[in-house]
Amino acid sequence: MINKFSEHLSDNNGLTLVELLISIALLGVVVALASTMLVQSLNVIEPSMRRMSAGQLTELAKSELATYLRTATIPVDETEDTWTFTGYHPSTDEADLIHFEIIKDNGSVRVIAKDGEEEIENRTVVNYVEDLEINNVNNGFKIYVRVVDSDGNVAHKRATVRSRNLIDE
Numbered sequence: 001m002i003n004k005f006s007e008h009l010s011d012n013n014g015l016t017l018v019e020l021l022i023s024i025a026l027l028g029v030v031v032a033l034a035s036t037m038l039v040q041s042l043n044v045i046e047p048s049m050r051r052m053s054a055g056q057l058t059e060l061a062k063s064e065l066a067t068y069l070r071t072a073t074i075p076v077d078e079t080e081d082t083w084t085f086t087g088y089h090p091s092t093d094e095a096d097l098i099h100f101e102i103i104k105d106n107g108s109v110r111v112i113a114k115d116g117e118e119e120i121e122n123r124t125v126v127n128y129v130e131d132l133e134i135n136n137v138n139n140g141f142k143i144y145v146r147v148v149d150s151d152g153n154v155a156h157k158r159a160t161v162r163s164r165n166l167i168d169e
Contacts, residue, residue: 054155058147061109061126065134065143066161068100068111075136081105083134089113089120104132139163
């Protein structure tokens with residue numbers, strides 16, 4: 001038996017058409033099964049990424065707002081969906097006090113920084129914000145952010161931010 005097999009291997013006639021077709025068909029079956037498994041795994045990953053996105057947006061909003069609030073030198077003054085305070089901006093000399101406005105408008109949160117009449121910064125921090133609260137507390141601020149992402153997933157975050165520059169009165 002082994003002799004017949006080794007004789008067949010030593011034959012240099014190559015593959016027959018039938019052997020080639022069978023190997024291509026088997027390869028096609030293996031690729032089809034592998035691609036089906038890959039597509040199914042991607043269908044599981046995508047919904048979980050969407051669920052995480054609301055939480056990530058909430059964390060982003062909290063950390064971005066905390067960056068500005070840490071520089072505040074006076075407590076936040078609140079009007080409807082607008083919070084104003086004076087603080088230091090990273091792009092200016094530390095001796096220059098800057099006027100900040102945090103504005104919640106149509107689901108987005110914007111920060112505007114002005115040095116006198118000159119606008120230093122005007123940017124959207126995060127979108128999909130349904131609720132935002134910034135309250136003065138002893139030597140700092142309490143932040144509450146609630147985000148509803150494009151798929152309807154909800155996440156919220158509370159944080160206390162201590163200002164480096166607030167003076168206790």
